[in-house]
Amino acid sequence: METFQGFPRPDGQAGVRNHVAVIANCSCANGIVNRIAGEVPEVVPLIHTYGCSIPGEYDRWRRILTGVCSNPNIYAVILIGVGCETDDAREIAAQIRERSGKQVFARIVQEDNGGEAVIEACVLQARIYVREAARQRREAVPVSKLVLGTQCGGSDALSGVTANPVIGYASDWVIGHGGTAILTEVAEMTGTEEMLAARCVTPELGERLKQMVYTEEMAVRKYLGPEASRIIARGNMAGGLTTIQEKALGCIKKGGTTPITGLLDYAEPVGDKKGLVIMYGPGYDPVSLSGLFACGAQVFLYSTGRGNPLGFPAAPCVKICSNSETYYKVGGEDGDMDINAGAIITEDLSVEKVGEKTVKYLLDVCSGKQTKPEIRGYGGALCVYSASQPL
Amino acid sequence: MKKGLLFDREDNVGVVKEHVEPGDEVEIGGYRIIARDVIDLPHKIALCDLEPGEQVIKYGSSIGYATQKIRSGEHVHVHNLDSEKMMK
Numbered sequence: 001m002e003t004f005q006g007f008p009r010p011d012g013q014a015g016v017r018n019h020v021a022v023i024a025n026c027s028c029a030n031g032i033v034n035r036i037a038g039e040v041p042e043v044v045p046l047i048h049t050y051g052c053s054i055p056g057e058y059d060r061w062r063r064i065l066t067g068v069c070s071n072p073n074i075y076a077v078i079l080i081g082v083g084c085e086t087d088d089a090r091e092i093a094a095q096i097r098e099r100s101g102k103q104v105f106a107r108i109v110q111e112d113n114g115g116e117a118v119i120e121a122c123v124l125q126a127r128i129y130v131r132e133a134a135r136q137r138r139e140a141v142p143v144s145k146l147v148l149g150t151q152c153g154g155s156d157a158l159s160g161v162t163a164n165p166v167i168g169y170a171s172d173w174v175i176g177h178g179g180t181a182i183l184t185e186v187a188e189m190t191g192t193e194e195m196l197a198a199r200c201v202t203p204e205l206g207e208r209l210k211q212m213v214y215t216e217e218m219a220v221r222k223y224l225g226p227e228a229s230r231i232i233a234r235g236n237m238a239g240g241l242t243t244i245q246e247k248a249l250g251c252i253k254k255g256g257t258t259p260i261t262g263l264l265d266y267a268e269p270v271g272d273k274k275g276l277v278i279m280y281g282p283g284y285d286p287v288s289l290s291g292l293f294a295c296g297a298q299v300f301l302y303s304t305g306r307g308n309p310l311g312f313p314a315a316p317c318v319k320i321c322s323n324s325e326t327y328y329k330v331g332g333e334d335g336d337m338d339i340n341a342g343a344i345i346t347e348d349l350s351v352e353k354v355g356e357k358t359v360k361y362l363l364d365v366c367s368g369k370q371t372k373p374e375i376r377g378y379g380g381a382l383c384v385y386s387a388s389q390p391l
Numbered sequence: 392m393k394k395g396l397l398f399d400r401e402d403n404v405g406v407v408k409e410h411v412e413p414g415d416e417v418e419i420g421g422y423r424i425i426a427r428d429v430i431d432l433p434h435k436i437a438l439c440d441l442e443p444g445e446q447v448i449k450y451g452s453s454i455g456y457a458t459q460k461i462r463s464g465e466h467v468h469v470h471n472l473d474s475e476k477m478m479k
Contacts, residue, residue, distance in 0.1 A: 157406060157433040160450070161396065191476045195452070217476070240406070240434040242467070243474035246454035323433065345396075345408055345432075 002177045004146070005138035005367035006298075010101025013072035014141040016298045016366040019044040019314050020129040021069065022078040022122070023382070025092060026051030026085035029109060033080060035119050040126040043078070044314050048382040052085040053390045062087055062095075064267040064384055067294030070100040073314050075133040077102060078122050083110025099269075103129065138368065144178030146366065147270055149297030149315075150254040152185070153285035156239025156305025156322055160250015162341040162351070163303030163322035168256035169355025170301055170362055175258045175275050182270065182297055183255035184279040184288055186216045191245030192252050196278075200260045208263055212280055235306040254303065267294035285310055286383035289317070299366055301358070309336045310380065311373020316365045319372055320358065338372050393426075395419035395436060399451030404435040404467050411436070417464075428466040435467040447472050 007015040022033050023046040030047050037045035046068065050061055069077045077096060081089025093106035105125040107118040150167050152159055171181035189196060193213040197206030241247050261275035267290075270277060281291040289300060289312045299315060302308075305322040307330040321327040324342035327335070339358055343349045365371055373379060395405045397420025405419035411426040422438050430436055435449070441461040446453045455474035461467060 157435070161398065161406070161433070191454075191474070192452075237469060240431075240468070242435070242469055242472045243455040243476070245452070245474055245476055246449060249450045249452055249454065325432075 002143040002363075003140040004143065004363050006141035006145070007072070007075070007136060008139055008141060009072045011070075011072075011099070013100075013296065014145045014298075015072035015074070016316065016368075017073040017314065018075045018133045018136055019073055020076050020078070020126060020133055021046055021074045021314060022126065023065070023069065023080070024048070024051065025065070025079060025081040025087060025089040028052070028082045028085065029080040032109065032115055032119055032122075036078065036122050036126060039119070039123045040130060042130045043126050046313055046382040048384060050384050050386070051087070052082075054386055054388060055391060056388060057386060058086055060267070061384075062092060064290070064294050065092060066095050066099060067267045067269060067296070068290070068314075068382065069096045069104065070102070070269070071293055071296060071298070071314065072100075073298050074102070075136070076129040077104045078126055078129070079104055079106040080118065080122065081106060081108035081111075083108050105129075142178065143174060143363075144274070146174050146179040146299070147295070147297045148174045148179065148181040148362075149289065149292035149295075149300040150181060150183055151285055151288055151292070151300055151302040151317075152188075152251055152254060152304070153302060153310060154304045154306030154308035155236050155241060155247060155250065156326075157241050157246075157250075158239075158322040158342065158345065159303050159305045160247075160253055161322070162344040162354075163305070163320045164250050164253035165351045166320060166339075166341045166344075166354050166358050167254040167301045167303055169351060170256075170358050171254065171276065172256035172258055173355070173359045175256070178274060180270060180274050180277060181255070182264070182277050182279050182292055182295060183252065184281040184292060185251060185283040186213060186278075186280055187220055188244070188248050188251040188283045189213045190217050190220075190248050192248045196252060196260060199258075205260065205263065209260065209278060212263065212278075239305050254301075264295055266291040270296040282385060284383075284385070286380060287385045289315075290382050290384050299362065301362065303341070304337075307336060309373065309376075309378045311371065311376075311378040313379035313382065316371040317373045318358070318362060318365055336372055336376070336378075393417040395424075396433075397422070397438075398449060401451045402448050403438050403441060404447055404449050405438055406433045407436055408432055424464045427462060427464040430466045437461045437463050437465045437467050439463050
């Protein structure tokens with residue numbers, strides 16, 4: 001049985017990291033989160049711009065927040081409520097405890113004697129969690145517990161030829177060993193919906209998937225009009241991509257060749273779904289990664305042709321470069337990228353060869369090896385999108 | 392001889408693996424094409440003549456249509472290729 005060295009959790013999942021997360025229920029408490037992280041540098045502050053005054057999206061925010069905090073990469077959570085925001089931090093804390101069996105320490109600024117008192121209590125608690133987390137040892141965990149998030153950002157015309165097929169190889173491998181892989185970026189499936197629907201395990205699932213891609217296409221059309229066929233960024237075009245279908249045909253190669261077993265909403269818990277699952281979500285990478293993480297993905301394989309440096313604050317992100325020129329331009333072996341899939345072109349290697357190397361690297365990363373974005377601290381913020389304007 | 396990549400037998404465009412100049416001979420999956428434009432990796436090159444409106448095929452699937460006549464060896468990109476997807 002293929003295994004990695006992970007951190008088993010009370011709910012049966014397993015983490016590839018053992019972070020203590022500090023997060024605000026509403027972004028008005030971000031400063032307090034930063035102060036706590038300043039006092040206890042071992043914690044991971046999850047800074048976001050969400051949490052209040054967006055009618056129609058309260059359920060969605062709760063799903064994102066509980067999903068993020070329930071991710072098995074997180075050992076324990078410090079949750080800071082403001083008091084006057086829409087949703088109740090203590091209620092959310094209870095929900096996270098119930099769902100994941102995790103320890104959650106919640107304090108509310110307006111009920112718990114103000115910011116300084118909250119910071120003091122949270123710093124003490126964070127130090128306790130950090131000590132506990134440091135004592136926990138990694139154990140052999142079967143690959144079937146792995147949920148692999150796939151992403152492409154800053155694509156070029158080689159992404160669909162080198163890096164994305166390499167990710168597809170790894171997705172097939174994880175699924176072949178009983179695990180789960182998630183494909184997302186729905187706008188970047190435009191034109192491939194028939195192909196994807198044919199891979200769905202039931203016709204009904206195929207119809208839902210087609211509808212999802214079509215709805216997204218219509219939404220993009222509404223915003224962009226005649227320019228919609230080129231909803232690809234400036235860098236994509238310089239990289240030789242011309243139309244959305246061309247980008248999409250390359251994008252879906254991250255999903256490998258296995259049947260599609262399910263659909264998830266943005267940040268919906270993946271639960272015990274196995275095989276290749278599609279998550280509804282945008283192509284904008286930092287937002288997409290947050291959704292995948294909230295679904296339960298512990299690790300990301302992320303392709304880039306243009307050399308996008310993005311990581312994620314609480315999960316390792318393996319950067320796979322599609323071409324050797326970019327790989328060396330952003331620093332080569334000591335640079336921003338973990339793997340150069342451009343070697344498929346410049347060294348005449350097969351996708352399988354680089355795929356095997358990537359699987360080995362992925363298992364090492366899941367067992368504790370740090371990725372380039374982790375080493376460099378390129379994790380950034382917890383970005384989520386809002387479909388409507390805050391009031 | 393310069394090299395290029397062909398992804399599917401049905402394709403009518405390939406991708407150059409290195410910088411090509413007009414007049415360079417490029418070998419792509421059995422095709423031998425004389426380049427008519429400056430084309431850089433990994434941009435597309437036409438493998439045959441395409442009429443306006445004709446489907447442009449890559450990975451064995453349509454990626455859009457020719458917006459003007461494209462001659463074998465020409466650079467295929469935003470100036471002569473667009474997509475019916477998401478157009479009015």
